[in-house]
Amino acid sequence: MATRFYRRFLCLSFVLLLALGFSTHASAAAETIRVGVLKFGTVNWELDTIKHHKFDEKHGIDVDVRFFASEDATNVAMMAGDVDIIVTDWLWVSRQRQSGEDLTFVPYSSSVGALMVPVDSPIKSLADLKGRKIGVAGGPLDKSWLLMQGYAKHQFSLDLPANSEIIYGTPPLLAEKAQQGELEAVLNFWNFCARLEANGFRRLVSTSDAARALGATGNVSAIGYIFHEKWAHAHPDAIAGFIKASREAKALLGSSNEEWQRLAPVVKAEGRALEILRDRYREGIPARSVEDEEADAIRLYAILAELGGERLVGPGKTLAPGTFWRTD
Structure with missing residues (x-):
């Protein structure tokens, strides 16, 4: 009788150890992505949605939001390797690529001023x-x-x-x-x-x-998620998971008025102000192909280079190849 009980005890212990092992392995498999953003920027609305609904966990990642006081500070953090992803415009990405950096861009929003x-x-x-x-x-x-x-x-x-x-x-x-x-x-x-x-x-x-x-064929995503190509190639599942989590959050923000009520304290608005911010945000959710986005960016880059000159775009006369990230 004691022998039978001992055997059952060993089997149960083995099963528990396996379960704990799988749990630890699953937890370790969630890769952390450090995202640098302005503390009070609108990107926080999407990141808050991702974290609240655990869209990052769903797609095998852990989004670690790092706050900065200015856009320059996020840029410096990116170049220093202190964060994996920031949000800025394709103009800056193109200029950095022309200087030898391997930064690249995934459209985030076409909401503009x-x-x-x-x-x-x-x-x-x-x-x-x-x-x-x-x-x-x-x-x-x-x-x-x-x-x-x-x-x-x-x-x-x-x-x-x-x-x-x-x-x-x-x-x-x-x-x-x-x-x-x-x-x-x-x-x-x-x-x-x-x-x-x-x-x-x-x-x-x-x-x-x-x-x-001035020649654009649709609403152009002025800002996007920025990261190094080398990092993305070394962490393909992580960047794919992040993009999926971002799209899932956008889909929810694009369809659920209740989600905006939950976000009201983060947005710091209520009533009509919240409704207008919601509607303008939704207008900016990217819905075009990367090819169309890139084609319009090339057109607008030429105009901006003419108007802003080298002080704006640097020595490059055209949008740098690879500015827009392609997964294929």
């Missing part, structure tokens, strides 16, 4: 901005501002910087000045535009409108 004016403003088109006081976020080499200038020249033969008073500043400061009536129009980042829209402003022209007028 817009020129905003008060809802009762007499300004009806870019032509009406002549002689006006315009706030511009991002500085004189901001891509949206350059495209807006190109559109004004193309459509109305108007040199905006030469014929208007341009005030450069940070997005929150310019949004505040616009609401206080100190600016007659403001070109701001998309999320600040959405908040202005909820507070009595309307879109005059979006950056997407300008891009299409």
Whole structure:
């Protein structure tokens, strides 16, 4: 009897050890991906969705979010190898590739800024901005501002910087000045535009409108997830899992209003402001092929290189090959 009990005890112990071994192995198999983002950036909405619903675990990875105070800080962290993925634009990726780096780009969002004016403003088109006081976020080499200038020249033969008073500043400061009536129009980042829209402003022209007028065939994903090709080739399952988790989070944010209610404290908005931010975010979810995205980026790069010169794009005259990541 004792012998039979001892045998059962050994079998049970063996099964438990196997189970623990499989559990430990499964846990170890989840590869950590370090993602560097701005602490209060809109990318956090998607990353929060990924973590809350465990989409990363579902696809065999563990997303470790690292917060930074500025875009320059995330760029430095990427180049130093302190993070695996950051979010920035394909223009920066192309410039780095032309310098010998192997960075590459997966489209994240085509949500872009817009020129905003008060809802009762007499300004009806870019032509009406002549002689006006315009706030511009991002500085004189901001891509949206350059495209807006190109559109004004193309459509109305108007040199905006030469014929208007341009005030450069940070997005929150310019949004505040616009609401206080100190600016007659403001070109701001998309999320600040959405908040202005909820507070009595309307879109005059979006950056997407300008891009299409200058040759783009659709909404171009201005920003994307950036990583080193060498890292991606060394961790193919990890990057594939991350892209799948990202797409799953986007699908949920694109279809579930309840998910946005859950995210309200993260977004720091409620009511109409939350609804407009939700809708503008959804408009920016990429839906085009990499080939179409890349073709439009090539067209816009040529325009930006002409308008911004070497200070913006560096010595490269065309978009660097490999800027857009391809899995095949």
